[in-house]
Amino acid sequence: MRLRRMIGGLLWIVALASVSEAQRARPVTPEAEIRRLIETFRRGWEENDAEALRRTCAPEVVLVSLGRRDQGIEEVVEHLRVAFQNFPHVELRLDRLQVRPMGAIAWVQAEARYVQKTAHGTSLAYTGYASFLLRRQRVGWRILHVDLNVRPMAMAPTPAPSESPALEGAWLLESARDLKTGRALGQGAMLLFTRSRFALVAVAPDRRLPRGRALSDHSKRELLELLRDVESSVGEYRREGDRIHLIPIFSLFPEMTGEPQTFENVRLERDRLSVEWEVRGRRLLTIWRRVE
Numbered sequence: 001m002r003l004r005r006m007i008g009g010l011l012w013i014v015a016l017a018s019v020s021e022a023q024r025a026r027p028v029t030p031e032a033e034i035r036r037l038i039e040t041f042r043r044g045w046e047e048n049d050a051e052a053l054r055r056t057c058a059p060e061v062v063l064v065s066l067g068r069r070d071q072g073i074e075e076v077v078e079h080l081r082v083a084f085q086n087f088p089h090v091e092l093r094l095d096r097l098q099v100r101p102m103g104a105i106a107w108v109q110a111e112a113r114y115v116q117k118t119a120h121g122t123s124l125a126y127t128g129y130a131s132f133l134l135r136r137q138r139v140g141w142r143i144l145h146v147d148l149n150v151r152p153m154a155m156a157p158t159p160a161p162s163e164s165p166a167l168e169g170a171w172l173l174e175s176a177r178d179l180k181t182g183r184a185l186g187q188g189a190m191l192l193f194t195r196s197r198f199a200l201v202a203v204a205p206d207r208r209l210p211r212g213r214a215l216s217d218h219s220k221r222e223l224l225e226l227l228r229d230v231e232s233s234v235g236e237y238r239r240e241g242d243r244i245h246l247i248p249i250f251s252l253f254p255e256m257t258g259e260p261q262t263f264e265n266v267r268l269e270r271d272r273l274s275v276e277w278e279v280r281g282r283r284l285l286t287i288w289r290r291v292e
Contacts, residue, residue: 104136105133111127173288176286272289
């Protein structure tokens with residue numbers, strides 16, 4: 001009897017060991033591996049973890065987000081480092097993840113919600129989708145391309161007092177001064193505001209519009225010549241009290257690298273607009289004149 005119990009116990013142990021070994025030997029599916037990789041990337045982005053990004057991305061990775069295009073993992077890491085200087089708190093949510101492996105290539109798409117917060121509590125939220133292209137390499141799956149296609153979340157406009165002048169229209173830069181040194185800076189820029197969008201255009205001094213002529217008096221060829229080699233930034237904006245938040249969607253302007261910017265201490269009169277602007281560590285006071 002005792003011998004039978006011993007044999008039964010041994011058989012039970014062998015059976016458990018066989019099941020455990022089979023479970024350990026079961027290969028991880030490509031979809032499960034890719035999902036873990038995307039989660040590592042997401043956490044690395046939220047935590048400004050350069051090593052996590054290097055582990056999940058190929059050296060030649062391309063990242064497209066918020067009007068920027070970064071080529072190579074080092075540019076991606078630098079993009080994240082600079083962004084965290086202005087927005088140290090970040091949340092990146094990827095919902096409804098769809099993974100489609102196709103041999104050595106895989107495509108992933110997800111609904112995305114991206115929130116950036118400054119150290120002072122200002123929050124910018126974006127929604128859209130994220131897509132990833134991956135390739136299976138010797139070391140495993142790696143991300144080749146990331147497209148974070150998000151736009152600012154729609155917000156109810158803040159009602160302005162009826163006697164307040166309208167911001168919409170064209171504004172020509174009249175003066176710019178470094179508030180720390182008092183030094184005057186070069187001019188030659190124009191701001192255009194609609195109800196929700198803006199355009200910031202830098203114009204070379206030798207290409208400014210003559211004051212004696214209206215914009216409609218110029219030929220198409222003359223306007224194209226004036227705009228040749230200019231730098232510009234186009235995007236959406238919202239006004240909150242004495243601040244204007246600019247969210248570039250496309251940017252070729254040196255001071256606006258695709259990251260959100262803020263005009264502070266905004267003073268708006270009928271024909272004058274003055275704002276303070278933090279640019280590359282310098283605080284500027286800029287005064288703009290309305291042009292018809």
